[in-house]
Amino acid sequence: MQRFELKPRPNQANRTTLLILALVAVALLSLHYQQANRDGCDGGVCPAPIRSQPGPDVRTLERRLQDNADSPPMDLPRSLREQNWGGGSCVHASTVMCLRWQGLEDVAAMWRRTYSGGESLSGLLAKLERNGLRYAYTGRDPAFLEWASRTRRGAVIFYFPNHSICFAGYSADGRTAILLDNNRIGQFLSVPKDEFVRSWQGYGGVAVTPVYSPEPPAPYLDQLWESLISRL
């Protein structure tokens, strides 16, 4: 008897069915749109509409197979090189160039506006700290320069008497140091590696660099792409 009291009347069953259907529909739609949000919406950014002709394209790329090996690891474009200013801001000019190379254009602009004049290692490190930057430095270790070259980050170094420049890395054959002097930004300087390391240590062996993502190498297409495009 008690069991049959639980039996709903037909109308009640229909209402319950509809209620359950609505809940299931809400659950499924919730699942669906949360997935859509995760795919395409975040913070008010709307999902991607359907566009025609999906797929990669490469025909606007230049073909550059060997050039990267011939370029300095820190191959800062000419227009991003910073000339020494104020008669003695070589440390800051070098820092600005390293910041630009590692994608911190806004920080570099701030640095250019804010700082000038002579600078010491401790002063440079204090400014990096003050601005919340991630950095690394060394006091005489050539392995640091090897790392800065290998990871294409470059570094601010103390080089030449009472001067600071950018270390742009070693050449592909590892026998030449490539330097970027903020007093001569028109071209890179090449110094035999042994001579460079010896001189650098003689000038104090200071090297400092921000630790962010270096600029990508110039894009190039491999042989397969070349043959593919040449057939089109």
Added chain:
Amino acid sequence: MGSRFAIPIENGQRLRLLVVLAFVLSLWTFLRYETETSHQIVASVGERVVHLPEDAKAWHLSVFTGDDYKTTLDDRELLAAIETDEICRSLKAQTHYHHYTRGSLMYRSKWTAAIPETPTILLQDGTGKVVYKASRQAVPTSPRALGDQLAAAIDAYRTGRPFADGAFNSDKLIGDKIIGGKISTELKGQCGPGPCPRPQPNLGPFQPGPYQPPTNGIPNVTGRQPRLIDGFRGLWPSLDLGDSRSSTLVVALVIGGLVLFFTRTR
């Protein structure tokens, strides 16, 4: 036995079970979504790097947009795809990630010839070799499709096989144009001596994040978690269930089927 399977009572139990399942499913998906999107980046100040990252072979993922990317739909969609799709996010975390705008110094100095159109997404290996590139209309239609294409491109790179699986279909290349000459990182004449003019940054104060070195080599972007609708993939191969319209259709069909099931004439 007949009374044991009396429809009203069994239906009631079944419906209550469905209610519970529906709520549990909703709660689970909600919590899962919230967990995935609530990661906050904690800024670190003056972090001195003691262990130098060995990321010489790390890949580069670059996105090129206009200066007004916050209001341009195509730009926002591509940036949102990078941040939201599982594979794209994983790839971003494992590579050096770059976002260039047309007004940035580096774009104007280096990229205008290679990347004349925006938005563009470009994936390069550690030497600069192009693994994937898509611009404007060639950018996939959905974040998931973009992630899948990137994964396919990386797989093709890893295995060294020709791009014959559809991820790199030569037909898709038709219509684009070839820019002659070589890329030069030298001065193009846009900016004379001294600092170049540039738009005022509107990105707010600089806030460095905790350092996470990228993968030093080929990124691992496998292991996408299957979605609920992925279970339908084998049933209708021509239907792209990663597409939002198709998944909406599937949801509608499921709901319609449930309605028919529960309202069928008894």
